[in-house]
Amino acid sequence: MINQKLNSAINWQKYLQYFEWDKILTNLIQSIVWIIFFSILFIIIRKIGRGLINHFFKRYRSKYADNFVEKRISTFHSLSLNVFMYSLWFFWIYSILSVIGIPVGTLVASAGIFSLAIGLGAQGFVSDIVSGFFIILEKQAEVGEYVQIGTIKGTVAAVGLRTTQIVSDDGTLNFIPNRSITTISNMSRNNMVAMIQITILPETPIQQALEIIEQVNTKKTPEYPEIVDSPNVLGTVTLPTGKLALQINITAKNGTQGKISHDFLGFYLEALQQADILLPSQNYPNQ
Structure with a gap:
């Protein structure tokens, strides 16, 4: 039994002698040094690249401030950063694999066996890029615009290659x-x-209620330059719940309709209450 263990240890020693440990250690240190070098270079290029892109678009954004072109510039700014970061990550991964000794070119050339699986897996990614391209090309949405996509409503924060980012009214980033x-x-x-x-x-x-509403419109409309047309008092309408309501439509510049709606609803309710007009209690949420 002791002889068997001794022979096994001797065999392992002979086997380990075949390895060129000095060369292996040297290659390992070189690989680590190169990985650190490419990582530092990646960080430097990312910082410089993002700085140059931000500086370039900042100049043109200030030139077209308060203009539709500014939103277009913001959209391309977001897209440029997106493309830059994807490209940088690709080259960093490629460099690290090459340093480790993985033949990236050979792997890519021999990937025909897995092309079908990769193609199926990449369908969603390609669809994202193509859809994002047409969203930008057709100017469907720009950074800073208020949109609704499905059930999500909010301000466009970024339009990227894969995703579109929407900030909801409560601050949620979608x-x-x-x-x-x-x-x-x-x-x-x-x-x-x-x-x-x-x-x-x-x-x-x-x-009487309609007359009071018209008086409020005459008095308050000149105070709001955002209103582009005279308020349209439609009169009595039936709500989906079966209840009756007085409806007023006010055309305003985009982005201001929320404030106009809140302000004028308060003006109407205050005037109707002062005239002792009988209304349901749900019109006064604080009561």
Whole structure:
């Protein structure tokens, strides 16, 4: 038994003698040094590249401030950073694999066996890029615009190669894959309508209420330059719940319809309350 263990140890020693440990250690140290070098170079290039891109687009953004072109520049700024970072990551990974000794070129050339599997796996990625390209080309949405995509509504933060980023009204940052975007409702291109509905009771004096609303419109509309047309008092409408309401539509510049709606609803309710017009309690959420 002891002889067998001794022979096994001797065999292992003979086997280990075949390795050129000095050469292996030298190659290992060289590989580590090269990996550190490429990583540091990657960080430096990323910092310089991002700085140059930001500086370049900042100059042109200040030139076209408060202009539709500014949003277009912001969109291309986001896209340029996206492309730069993807390219940089690709070359860094390629460099590290080459340093380790993995024949990247040979692997790519012999990848025909796995081409079908890779193709199927990359379908989503390619669809994202193609969809993102057409979103930008057709100017469907620009950075800073208020849009609705599916059930998500908010401000466009970035349009990238793979995803479009939307910041919701509550601050939530939503990442939407471009391939899943079928319809974009852009609410920043045309004038928008602030639709105000005031629920009423069957016994509410409708004609008197409408006269008060018209008086409020005459008094308050000149104070809001965002309003592009005279308020349109539609009168009595039926809500989906079956209740009655007075509806007023106010056309305003895009992005201001929310404020117009909130302000004028408050003006209407205050005036109706001062005139002792009977209204349902849900019109006064603080009561």
